Amino acid sequence: MSLQITDLKIYYQTLRGEVQALESTTFSMADGEIMGLAGESGCGKTTLGHSLIYMKPPMKYMGGQVLLDGEELPIWDMDRMNEFRFKKISIIPQYAMNAMNPTRKIGKMISELLGSRGVDFKAILPELERRLGLVKLSTSVLDMYPIELSGGMKQRMVMVLSTLLNPSLLIADEITSALDVASQKAVAEMLVEFRNQGYCKSAIVITHDISILYQIADSILIMYAGQLAEKASTETIIHAPRHPYTKLLISSLPEIGIKSTEKRLTGIPGNPPLLLNPPVGCRFRERCPVAFEKCTEAPPFIEVEPGHHIACWKEGETNA
Amino acid sequence: MLSLDRVTKVYRVGTFGGKELRAVNEVSFDIKEGEVTSLIGESGSGKSTIGKMILHLISISSGAIKFKGKDVSHLSGDALKEYYRNVQGVFQDPFSSYNPIFKADRVFTNVREEFFPDMQDAAWRDKVNSAIESVGMNPEHVLNKYPHQLSGGQLQRFLIARALLLDIHFLVADEIISMLDASTRIDVLNLLADLKLRGLAILFITHDLSLAHYISENAVILYRGCVAEMGATEKIFSHPIHPYTKMLMASVPRLDEKWKTGTTELTSKEIGTPEGCPYFDRCPVADKALGCDRFRPTLQELEPNHFVACYRYEKNG
Ligand SMILES: Nc1ncnc2c1ncn2[C@@H]1O[C@H](COP(=O)(O)OP(=O)(O)OP(=O)(O)O)[C@@H](O)[C@H]1O
Ligand SMILES: Nc1ncnc2c1ncn2[C@@H]1O[C@H](COP(=O)(O)OP(=O)(O)OP(=O)(O)O)[C@@H](O)[C@H]1O
Ligand code: SF4
Ligand SMILES: [Mg+2]
Ligand SMILES: [Mg+2]
Numbered sequence: 001m002s003l004q005i006t007d008l009k010i011y012y013q014t015l016r017g018e019v020q021a022l023e024s025t026t027f028s029m030a031d032g033e034i035m036g037l038a039g040e041s042g043c044g045k046t047t048l049g050h051s052l053i054y055m056k057p058p059m060k061y062m063g064g065q066v067l068l069d070g071e072e073l074p075i076w077d078m079d080r081m082n083e084f085r086f087k088k089i090s091i092i093p094q095y096a097m098n099a100m101n102p103t104r105k106i107g108k109m110i111s112e113l114l115g116s117r118g119v120d121f122k123a124i125l126p127e128l129e130r131r132l133g134l135v136k137l138s139t140s141v142l143d144m145y146p147i148e149l150s151g152g153m154k155q156r157m158v159m160v161l162s163t164l165l166n167p168s169l170l171i172a173d174e175i176t177s178a179l180d181v182a183s184q185k186a187v188a189e190m191l192v193e194f195r196n197q198g199y200c201k202s203a204i205v206i207t208h209d210i211s212i213l214y215q216i217a218d219s220i221l222i223m224y225a226g227q228l229a230e231k232a233s234t235e236t237i238i239h240a241p242r243h244p245y246t247k248l249l250i251s252s253l254p255e256i257g258i259k260s261t262e263k264r265l266t267g268i269p270g271n272p273p274l275l276l277n278p279p280v281g282c283r284f285r286e287r288c289p290v291a292f293e294k295c296t297e298a299p300p301f302i303e304v305e306p307g308h309h310i311a312c313w314k315e316g317e318t319n320a
Numbered sequence: 321m322l323s324l325d326r327v328t329k330v331y332r333v334g335t336f337g338g339k340e341l342r343a344v345n346e347v348s349f350d351i352k353e354g355e356v357t358s359l360i361g362e363s364g365s366g367k368s369t370i371g372k373m374i375l376h377l378i379s380i381s382s383g384a385i386k387f388k389g390k391d392v393s394h395l396s397g398d399a400l401k402e403y404y405r406n407v408q409g410v411f412q413d414p415f416s417s418y419n420p421i422f423k424a425d426r427v428f429t430n431v432r433e434e435f436f437p438d439m440q441d442a443a444w445r446d447k448v449n450s451a452i453e454s455v456g457m458n459p460e461h462v463l464n465k466y467p468h469q470l471s472g473g474q475l476q477r478f479l480i481a482r483a484l485l486l487d488i489h490f491l492v493a494d495e496i497i498s499m500l501d502a503s504t505r506i507d508v509l510n511l512l513a514d515l516k517l518r519g520l521a522i523l524f525i526t527h528d529l530s531l532a533h534y535i536s537e538n539a540v541i542l543y544r545g546c547v548a549e550m551g552a553t554e555k556i557f558s559h560p561i562h563p564y565t566k567m568l569m570a571s572v573p574r575l576d577e578k579w580k581t582g583t584t585e586l587t588s589k590e591i592g593t594p595e596g597c598p599y600f601d602r603c604p605v606a607d608k609a610l611g612c613d614r615f616r617p618t619l620q621e622l623e624p625n626h627f628v629a630c631y632r633y634e635k636n637g
Binding site: 012014019038039040041042043046095150151152174177178179180181182183184185188189208209210211212214215238248249250252253254255256257258259260261264265266267268271274 | 363
């Protein structure tokens, strides 16, 4: 098991109370697994990713355990996490591309970043250059400013940088969402190649583009309103989902060739609940077409078939 | 309703602004009432620059933009305010539209001060609430919050709701759905489809080809500031002609088949001249004998409402 999360619970402290962004979350990832993470916007994907590496207020650790390669991560302690950050667990944040300092040359930025982590830039430069070559970037990019690179080039750059020390886990938050389809394909395929080469042992890929996950992910985890809904192999999530939310989400994906004037796709009626004081029980209850009385209790996330977990009373019941 | 006539944007770049970057190069197209035109192209191809010129956020270097027959390339003062009553935009990175020290709702208040100074509080609240509901959010959940307390998708929909507060005729939608999940994307697209039926014209900038096909009548494929191919979405998607468009179509992630490897060319094989075809260095079928490296191909109408700029596919050639 490369990653094992047990009962992880993360809230945000606000003036009006606690935002229950991640409710007791338990799941694991195998060595080498590329796991897609998808779900409605605001459901807690970024929260989950960030909590494993930068637990900064108002984010609040409420409990739970995270094991990476069998070793417990002190995620609640920003200082102690320094030892793991970037070396064993690395993140490409949502909007990393835009966050690059426009007045600093890329090489300079990298050397500062590595320096702050106690890594000798000179010593690692040959490996950096070799990996840039692998993603078809010439070493001259180190002498350029971020504005001189296209979005796809920047994203490949960020990928090389974040995996330079061969972390065990890479968390990629929306790394393809600003790119055109050709660059998306290139970046996504590189991620798989990096995993194959062992530059990262496993990866969590957060995205709304489920069709990209279909291309590259081994498994997909679907979240809804701060709770896990379903985790299974990519094939199963796309072709045989069982959680009512996953089913509706997958059915709202457009295949190329559909027109709004001919066939109108439907979203999911209703809104997700407010995470400040969320309803008890299954948080999908109000929008769920098959909800019944029992759903006022929180459904456990249970394994219904090997490698297939769901949190749903209706679906779980048929297997209990 | 809106037409671009050889619109060009040149940026001065480099130390002392000594170099020129042609971000948009003589782009012309029309968008009619009740029509959606998708603008598709890679990052840096000039999509947002076109949107910003339409919205008067940056100046035009040459060419003209007409709205309802009137040249609007150089508006100012009251005429510009009147233009903004009709034409609004929503941009890709929602975070940059908010000031972190103010509540996110401030984007609505600004519209009220500018355009509805006489409206009563209650009427205004109803108007805001219904705009928020129409983009699939519960006002109670999202009002009265600071930007960092909302997710990317929530902030993005706020901006769409803001544009809807005005009874606009033209909307520039720059990558407004890339931050949304699949079901919310469909809700927003269906909302656009409804507005379109009421006559709204939309420039829909996107990288998602399936969604472009779902929503738009016409499509413009942009490459390094030049139009490579444009015309009826139907035609471009069912038989793409330009080598760049073909490569894009092959890269679309699908749910019924996996990607073929080796179809994306990332590096240039041979550098052309600045006067040549912008796609020359990545083009798999480029031919110097046709002049690809030295002359820029112009758009040719190969069939009704289907234009392509490529020497390979010129008529009689
Ligand atoms: N600093 C914060 N303070 C209070 N609430 C927050 C804060 N950051 C996030 N939230 C709330 O926590 C929830 C989860 O947010 P998160 O950013 O993890 O969502 P997400 O799934 O990544 O969404 P998206 O797909 O839009 O990026 C949201 O409801 C959001 O409003
Ligand atoms: N203020 C500026 N000064 C100099 N160059 C600029 C400026 N703004 C944009 N550019 C350049 O103009 C080109 C077109 O940029 P634009 O933002 O229009 O691209 P885009 O197609 O919207 O890309 P993306 O998909 O990444 O949003 C890029 O090469 C960009 O670097
Ligand atoms: S004109 Fe030539 S270089 Fe340009 S796309 Fe066509 S074949 Fe390729
Ligand atoms: Mg997020
Ligand atoms: Mg843009």
